[in-house]
Amino acid sequence: MINVVVLVSGGGTNLQALIDSIEAGEVSNATISAVISNKKDAYALTRAEKHGIPSDCISPKDYDNGEEFAEALLAALEKYNADLVVLAGYLVIVPLKVIDKYYGRMINIHPSLIPSHCGPGYYGLHVHESVLARGNKVTGATVHFVDEGTDTGPIILQKAVDVMEDDTPEVLQKRVMEQAEWKILPQAVDLIANDKIYIDGKVVKNRR
Amino acid sequence: MINVVVLVSGGGTNLQALIDSIEAGEVSNATISAVISNKKDAYALTRAEKHGIPSDCISPKDYDNGEEFAEALLAALEKYNADLVVLAGYLVIVPLKVIDKYYGRMINIHPSLIPSHCGPGYYGLHVHESVLARGNKVTGATVHFVDEGTDTGPIILQKAVDVMEDDTPEVLQKRVMEQAEWKILPQAVDLIANDKIYIDGKVVKNRR
Numbered sequence: 392m393i394n395v396v397v398l399v400s401g402g403g404t405n406l407q408a409l410i411d412s413i414e415a416g417e418v419s420n421a422t423i424s425a426v427i428s429n430k431k432d433a434y435a436l437t438r439a440e441k442h443g444i445p446s447d448c449i450s451p452k453d454y455d456n457g458e459e460f461a462e463a464l465l466a467a468l469e470k471y472n473a474d475l476v477v478l479a480g481y482l483v484i485v486p487l488k489v490i491d492k493y494y495g496r497m498i499n500i501h502p503s504l505i506p507s508h509c510g511p512g513y514y515g516l517h518v519h520e521s522v523l524a525r526g527n528k529v530t531g532a533t534v535h536f537v538d539e540g541t542d543t544g545p546i547i548l549q550k551a552v553d554v555m556e557d558d559t560p561e562v563l564q565k566r567v568m569e570q571a572e573w574k575i576l577p578q579a580v581d582l583i584a585n586d587k588i589y590i591d592g593k594v595v596k597n598r599r
Numbered sequence: 600m601i602n603v604v605v606l607v608s609g610g611g612t613n614l615q616a617l618i619d620s621i622e623a624g625e626v627s628n629a630t631i632s633a634v635i636s637n638k639k640d641a642y643a644l645t646r647a648e649k650h651g652i653p654s655d656c657i658s659p660k661d662y663d664n665g666e667e668f669a670e671a672l673l674a675a676l677e678k679y680n681a682d683l684v685v686l687a688g689y690l691v692i693v694p695l696k697v698i699d700k701y702y703g704r705m706i707n708i709h710p711s712l713i714p715s716h717c718g719p720g721y722y723g724l725h726v727h728e729s730v731l732a733r734g735n736k737v738t739g740a741t742v743h744f745v746d747e748g749t750d751t752g753p754i755i756l757q758k759a760v761d762v763m764e765d766d767t768p769e770v771l772q773k774r775v776m777e778q779a780e781w782k783i784l785p786q787a788v789d790l791i792a793n794d795k796i797y798i799d800g801k802v803v804k805n806r807r
Contacts, residue, residue, distance in 0.1 A: 504737055504759075507715045526802035529712055529757040531737060549737040551712075551759030556805055594734035597764055 393474035393584045394424035396467075398481040403435025404568060405479035405500055405576050410442050412577035421584035425471035427464075429483045445471065451483060461486035468493070475583055478537065479576065482514060490537055495590055497537040498583070500576045502567050504531040504549055509542035519560040519567070528554050530563070532571035534579040536590060545595045547588065548575040601682035601792045602632035604675075606689040611643025612776060613687035613708055613784050618650050620785035629792035633679035635672075637691045653679065659691060669694035676701070683791055686745065687784065690722060698745055703798055705745040706791070708784045710775050712757055713741040717750035727768040727775070736762050738771070740779035742787040744798060753803045755796065756783040 397406050406426060412418040426439035426446040439446040447467055454460040464486065468476060476497040478485070490497065501509055501518075508521045508530070522530045531551040538544035550571040554563060582588045588595050605614050614634060620626040634647035634654040647654040655675055662668040672694065676684060684705040686693070698705065709717055709726075716729045716738070730738045739759040746752035758779040762771060790796045796803050 504712060504715065505735075506733060507712065524801065525714060526754045527713075527757065528741075528754055529739060529759050531759070546734045546736055549735065551737050551739070593732065 393421050394472045395421050395475045395477055395580060395584075396425045396427060396471050396473040397423055397435075397477045397479050398483075398485075399426060399428050399433055399435035399479050400430055400482040401433055401435065401480050403433065403438045403479065405572055406435050407438055408573035409477065409479070409577050409580060410438070410444075412581075414442075418577050418581040419585060421475070421580055424473065425467070427467055429481070435479075457486055458488075461488045464489050465492065475580065477576070477580065485537065487539060490539055494538065495536060498534055498547065498579055499537050499542070499544070500572055501533045501535065501542050502530075502564065502572060503533065504529075504551065505533040505535065505542050505546060509533075511541050513542070516560045516564060519558075519563040522554060522563065523558060523560060530554055530567060532567055532575060534575050536595070545590050545593055547579045547582065547595050550575050601629050602680045603629050603683045603685055603788060603792075604632055604679050604681040605634045605643075605685045605687050606691075606693075607634060607636050607641055607643035607687050608638055608690040609641055609643065609688050611641065611646045611687065613780055614643050615646055616781035617685065617687070617785050617788060618646070618652075620789075622650075626785045626789040627793060629683070629788055632681065633675070635675055637689070643687075665694055666696075669696045672697050673700065683788065685784070685788065693745065695747060698747055702746065703744060706742055706755065706787055707745050707750070707752070708780050709741045709743065709750050710738075710772065710780060711741065712737075712739040712759065713743065713750050713754060717741075719749050721750070724768045724772060727766075727771040730762060730771065731766060731768060738762055738775060740775055740783060742783050744803070753798050753801055755787045755790065755803050758783050 423444050428436050428448050429450040431448045436446050451460045476493050478499040503518050508518050529551050533549045534547045536544040552567050552570045631652050636656050637658040639656045644654050659668045684701050686707040711726050716726050737759050741757045742755045744752040760775050760778045
């Protein structure tokens with residue numbers, strides 16, 4: 392059984408999808424040992440409380456510098472025995488020291504088909520605005536291991552979603568969440584918890 | 600009934616898909632008035648002959664400069680009364696003069712989900728090598744109007760295709776052709792031939 396620590400900044404719908412998938416048995420060998428938010432009022436913290444999951448608020452604003460924030464985050468991940476760190480709508484840049492320590496044990500969900508519409512500046516609604524501005528007919532979501540770049544790590548799962556004629560960024564965001572994010576994030580956790588995949592250079596492969 | 604002129608460089612499997620879709624009635628209001636290749640020995644020319652479609656070979660190598668090649672290409676498109684120009688595996692850079700004259704009436708098929716794995720240098724197997732090197736789990740194909748950039752024009756249709764664990768570039772290329780290119784290229788011609796779509800800035804929209 393692996394301990395998953397989920398890092399969030401907002402509503403926590405991806406956290407909820409993961410909680411539900413674990414409770415339904417669709418994700419096995421994993422338990423969420425803590426939820427860490429950088430915002431005290433994130434609704435994700437309420438979701439954690441409802442399911443009896445410990446939580447913490449650790450914000451870079453509460454520390455004098457990045458180094459101290461990194462140490463606080465590392466201490467929290469150790470406190471909750473994190474085997475896997477899930478960035479689920481976490482809008483803070485993770486310190487390099489934390490990324491390096493957890494490489495191969497930290498994953499992120501991005502609401503597009505990487506390498507489209509990703510990189511610095513592409514988060515939240517901006518991603519879907521970019522998709523609509525380019526006139527894409529297909530978009531989707533990606534779960535990937537976190538490396539030192541922005542959205543550049545090895546890809547675990549991707550799922551395509553159709554763009555519709557009258558989509559607004561908000562409508563498209565919701566469809567991508569429902570049809571892709573809430574499915575592939577739990578699936579990725581299940582693959583890792585059951586040791587089904589490994590990283591080979593830039594590529595994620597299945598164990599045979 | 601619109602006249603379609605298909606520009607090719609090689610085997611012409613996308614040309615064949617278009618011929619078959621027209622003969623099957625899946626594409627209406629369109630006839631292929633000519634196939635133009637830049638290579639004399641392109642198998643696409645044999646396909647044209649088998650179906651009684653006129654063909655020409657026009658290669659930049661046979662002209663002193665780009666201007667003369669552009670004039671020869673324009674003359675051929677006029678000769679065959681091209682209402683729509685389809686680039687179907689055409690590995691020649693289309694002269695700007697031709698692009699400008701046929702903007703909104705010239706389409707291209709690209710074997711990835713634009714804006715991923717596209718632009719200068721991304722053609723044929725290179726595209727699929729790039730997809731596999733990035734470790735993508737989803738790829739696809741895109742039909743778009745041709746503008747002055749490389750793969751930057753307004754997108755008409757896109758279709759996603761799964762990448763499989765043991766894919767080679769060749770295996771992936773074949774799957775993308777079968778599951779995406781051979782479907783969306785005829786569909787795009789049908790949409791244009793029946794006046795179902797229009798360009799609004801960078802976005803292709805459906806007429807109501």
